[in-house]
Amino acid sequence: MTDPAAQAARENPQGFEVDGNLTGYIGYNLKRALSIVQSDLARVLSAFELRAVSFSALSIIVDQPGLTQTRLADALQIERSNLVNIIDELAGRNLIVRAPVAHDRRRHALMPTPAGKQLAAAMQASVVDHERKLFAGITAAERAELQRILHKFRKSAAA
Amino acid sequence: MTDPAAQAARENPQGFEVDGNLTGYIGYNLKRALSIVQSDLARVLSAFELRAVSFSALSIIVDQPGLTQTRLADALQIERSNLVNIIDELAGRNLIVRAPVAHDRRRHALMPTPAGKQLAAAMQASVVDHERKLFAGITAAERAELQRILHKFRKSAAA
Numbered sequence: 001m002t003d004p005a006a007q008a009a010r011e012n013p014q015g016f017e018v019d020g021n022l023t024g025y026i027g028y029n030l031k032r033a034l035s036i037v038q039s040d041l042a043r044v045l046s047a048f049e050l051r052a053v054s055f056s057a058l059s060i061i062v063d064q065p066g067l068t069q070t071r072l073a074d075a076l077q078i079e080r081s082n083l084v085n086i087i088d089e090l091a092g093r094n095l096i097v098r099a100p101v102a103h104d105r106r107r108h109a110l111m112p113t114p115a116g117k118q119l120a121a122a123m124q125a126s127v128v129d130h131e132r133k134l135f136a137g138i139t140a141a142e143r144a145e146l147q148r149i150l151h152k153f154r155k156s157a158a159a
Numbered sequence: 160m161t162d163p164a165a166q167a168a169r170e171n172p173q174g175f176e177v178d179g180n181l182t183g184y185i186g187y188n189l190k191r192a193l194s195i196v197q198s199d200l201a202r203v204l205s206a207f208e209l210r211a212v213s214f215s216a217l218s219i220i221v222d223q224p225g226l227t228q229t230r231l232a233d234a235l236q237i238e239r240s241n242l243v244n245i246i247d248e249l250a251g252r253n254l255i256v257r258a259p260v261a262h263d264r265r266r267h268a269l270m271p272t273p274a275g276k277q278l279a280a281a282m283q284a285s286v287v288d289h290e291r292k293l294f295a296g297i298t299a300a301e302r303a304e305l306q307r308i309l310h311k312f313r314k315s316a317a318a
Binding site for chain 2: 006009019020021022023025026027028029030031034035036037038041042056060063075076077089100127131134135136137140142143144146147149150151152153155156157
């Protein structure tokens with residue numbers, strides 16, 4: 001005995017058409033696209049035992065050694081309390097160190113360790129590869145246009 | 160005495176440039192764009208006392224009266240256990256009813272009430288208005304292109 005709903009779900013794993021009236025919203029389509037990316041990214045990053053947000057934090061610290069926790073929280077748009085857990089995780093794995101800031105005992109500059117730089121490079125290569133494969137169904141011109149429009153939107157929303 | 164990091168955060172509320180090396184990833188840009196949309200959408204939907212996912216569920220039920228919970232969970236790409244809470248919330252507010260499915264006592268068809276249809280229409284108008292204002296910084300052609308590329312990506316990822 002077959003279950004028609006379960007069969008429909010198997011044949012339609014992305015839920016197409018059922019959500020037809022929502023696909024007119026840009027927000028809904030951004031969410032569905034991001035879900036696909038996040039699910040594949042989680043698979044890729046699990047090999048490194050770091051979540052996406054920790055990868056983002058490590059990447060920024062490697063790119064801008066010495067930035068403060070406040071500035072990193074601002075860059076990642078997360079609460080400072082959440083950032084503390086991420087910083088603890090990265091420091092606990094010896095990927096970064098907290099260095100004192102001259103003339104300001106309350107603040108710390110975040111510095112990558114050699115191991116942190118090495119891991120960030122390996123992860124970045126994996127993430128580039130994940131995006132290359134995942135977005136193979138749209139052309140290079142479409143990927144570039146997608147990036148351009150998303151940047152333009154973000155800038156306009158910040159203005 | 161000014162705090163340079165706090166001042167930078169005020170002048171740069173979207174964290175531009177600090178996250179420079181991440182903006183090459185499509186996934187990261189999708190996430191940042193979606194965060195902007197979700198934050199504005201939450202403000203708009205709070206007037207109706209429903210979250211975005213409950214709005215999505217109600218919209219689908221109004222659009223496709225009689226669909227099953229399994230099919231709705233599939234459309235929204237959420238676990239059935241999470242869907243139960245949403246269904247309870249919508250039914251508790253008399254926006255939908257669970258109708259029995261002929262010849263299958265285990266399943267229920269979801270039907271909107273007149274109040275549910277009315278609220279969905281009012282919410283949809285508000286969400287259309289929110290997107291029109293929020294995306295005013297990109298052109299109509301760019302919005303259409305963004306939608307087209309996101310749809311194409313989603314279809315390609317499902318294939």
